[in-house]
Amino acid sequence: MTDLAPRELRVLVAVGSEGGFSAAAAVLGMTQSAVSHSVRTSEGKLGAVLFDRGRSGATPTEAGVRALGHARRVLRLLEVMAAEVRAGGTGPGSLAGPLRIAAFRSAALHLLPRALERLTARHPEVVPEVRIVREVGRGTAGEVLDGRADIGIATVGTTSPVPSGLVGGVLVxxxxxxxxxxxxxxxxxxxxxxxxxxxxxxxxxxxxxxxxxxxxxxxxxxxxxxxxxxxxxxxxxxxxxxxxxxxxxxxxxxxxxxxxxxRSVGYVTTPELARSLAVRALIRELRSRTA
Structure with a gap:
């Protein structure tokens, strides 16, 4: 059984984000040799080379890109679990912390503002973090798959299906x-x-x-x-x-x-985050906004 600890996942994400072992070590407060050892251990457990090493740094391989997406998503789930367990209850205070949203430009301008206004009025401890992403290629759905967003506002529908591994629905x-x-x-x-x-x-x-x-x-x-x-x-x-x-x-x-x-515009998220309190609350507000 593959058994990577959260610490090992954080090392992988740091190397991927910083583009090298030395830079990741500086961010994590570790030595470069410790970062290198952690990555080699993770590669051994997964049975794949995750980074191409070179003079210019470390570049994720195809397997590394997939591993980084899973690592970010697992770490985010741990954060959500901790926040929801600490808060407890079902009142306004039960939702707190960041809610990461990826949206293309026109959706961010005209679908999100009122929904976020109502969401934060009901749950003032929620902190929306909105990133504008061009809806080309993998678009906002790719941000969710890669673990950089909890929910994406994307083009979806019967002729533009929700990508494999995600769940979603049409808003407008x-x-x-x-x-x-x-x-x-x-x-x-x-x-x-x-x-x-x-x-x-x-x-x-x-x-x-x-x-x-x-x-x-x-x-x-x-x-x-x-x-x-x-x-x-x-x-x-x-x-x-x-x-x-x-x-x-x-x-x-x-x-x-x-x-x-x-064009059908909707939301996409992971099956796990679809059950989280903050994502569910935002989906409700988005549906209310477009009803």
């Missing part, structure tokens, strides 16, 4: 709309401004079927940059509803009709 279904400079006589003739984001296969299929949509002239980092470019008259864009909340008066939003593409 948002449609896409055409956004263009206000008053333009032929907005569909404008250059297309776009940005990379996770979306459902249905959205991609719809996009590919639209002959009037040209290839993007400019691809921006996020939806805020896209909206700014459209506002300045640079071009048109097809954007989801959350991104268009609070759009400036210099842009016009045109409905794409009944066949418009949609």
């Amino acid at each position: 279904e948002e449609g896409y709309a055409l956004v263009h400079p206000v008053g333009h006589p032929a907005p569909r003739t404008l250059p297309l401004v776009d940005w990379t984001e996770n979306c459902t296969s249905y959205t991609r299929e719809w996009w590919a079927a639209q002959e009037w949509l040209p290839a993007a002239t400019v691809e921006a980092e996020d939806d805020g940059a896209v909206l700014s470019m459209v506002s300045s008259g640079f071009g048109m864009a097809v954007m989801p509803e959350l991104s268009l909340i609070g759009a400036p008066p210099s842009v016009e939003i045109t409905d794409l009709g009944a066949e418009r593409p949609t």
